[in-house]
Amino acid sequence: MHRLLQWLRGHPWLADLPLYAYFLFPPLVQDRPDWRPVWVQALVLAGMVLPLLWRRRAPGLVAAVVLAAVAVHYAAEVQTYDRGRSEIAMAVVLYTLVVLGRRRAAAVTAAGVVVLDVWWACTWSAGTAISPWTAILGTLPLHITAWALGEFVRARRAVAAESQRRVLAEERSRIARELHDVVAHSVSVMVLQAEGAKLLAHRDPDRAAQALETIGGTGRGALGELRRLLGVLHGTEPHPGIGDLRDLAARSSVGRRPVRLEVRGDGGALPASAALQAYRIVQEGLTNVLKHAPPDAETFVLVEFGDQVRIEVVNSGGTGKPPALPSSGRGLAGVAQRVEMFGGTLHTGPTPDGGYRLAATLRAAS
Missing domain, CATH: 3.30.565.10 (Histidine kinase-like ATPase, C-terminal domain)
Structure with missing residues (x-):
């Protein structure tokens, strides 16, 4: 087990495989009358998922690309997949920035996440009896948890490195x-x-x-x-x-x-x-x-x-x-x-x- 953990630390992208599997299945890109064309769905999906492969090497650039893909998803109402996946993609890039100590980029990303959440909540709740604040508070704990978990992991790594x-x-x-x-x-x-x-x-x-x-x-x-x-x-x-x-x-x-x-x-x-x-x-x-x-x-x-x-x-x-x-x-x-x-x-x-x-x-x- 120790050797396995050491090997996984040397290949961190393997730990992300369950994350990519969650993004891709289910549902996959589909040709449906009420959805955008397949190529639009695939492009938005790629904008959310593929950059995460480089999140440790270029976290700031990856965060910008992911937020842009989520903004397109909300603005164009692509409906390629449920909104939970876009929220998790934003939480992942936020966590990565905090773990790597990119606090300024993390603060900018957090501000962008809040703007996108407010935008989506106001659009989605229009014409319904649900308050936009209810929708916003439903996703806020996820992003707070991502930031807190990043701080915890960073502090733990710092203690281990000092030791x-x-x-x-x-x-x-x-x-x-x-x-x-x-x-x-x-x-x-x-x-x-x-x-x-x-x-x-x-x-x-x-x-x-x-x-x-x-x-x-x-x-x-x-x-x-x-x-x-x-x-x-x-x-x-x-x-x-x-x-x-x-x-x-x-x-x-x-x-x-x-x-x-x-x-x-x-x-x-x-x-x-x-x-x-x-x-x-x-x-x-x-x-x-x-x-x-x-x-x-x-x-x-x-x-x-x-x-x-x-x-x-x-x-x-x-x-x-x-x-x-x-x-x-x-x-x-x-x-x-x-x-x-x-x-x-x-x-x-x-x-x-x-x-x-x-x-x-x-x-x-x-």
Whole structure:
């Protein structure tokens, strides 16, 4: 059924087939003494029906042609078919204009419909005991309903489009965050090791070779994580989680003081989405340490599980010179978005000893 509905949305003219069938049957064009010639009947019928095929492409022109055909029908008393069909034709073009947002054209069309209805009511009720107002009020609800239905459908489509736009924006933001976290950390390690290898190339070739091996290993790891990220986005690979924190800490310790990692409590029952966010927050905290803290700075990471997941990444000031790698400024913004997703809190700022502290909480129940 879903595929059928999708296919019908791609072929909207098929939904109009019942409408065309109503216009054409019954009655069809007939050669009767009290009716206009057949060619006149067919011409007026074509003026009402055929333009509706293009009502989505040229709604203003179609409305003008249909109203002209209805005016000829009333003026010449063609009597090709009952008046209900002409009223429905006008209601269809009015609905189309409102749905497509052509409000000015819809207002002009509505005025034309009222003029035609008043004209027909006055002509038809002449010489009878029926008031013209009775005839007019008999057709007015149809046109009001057509306008109201057009407004409803247009509003519903607008809400659906906005919802889809929001979903796409959130998906783009999520992918951007994931790519930033994956690439920024590995590239920071590679740049630091490359700088070290350049300094040690002549003084200590063995250590320079080790640094180059680290660069190669980090690059391969980054490629592997990118492949895993693509697999996650396609639903074919698992997300990184709490069990991967020790590997993350080890990679962040190359060429620096070892990162002290402490995990308290049991994170096994944590939802996969929360575990991923906790991992990415720690990853971003360690990336900031690599970018802005001296190599001799001490780094401590705490991940505590309980009613909430508490995460801290703290580094000391150190005595060396920070690498001062370029920063996009998106890392902490991404962390704030991740924390907000789980209704948590985020606190960041310098420490008294010249270091930096990142503290976040996530609601595990979320």
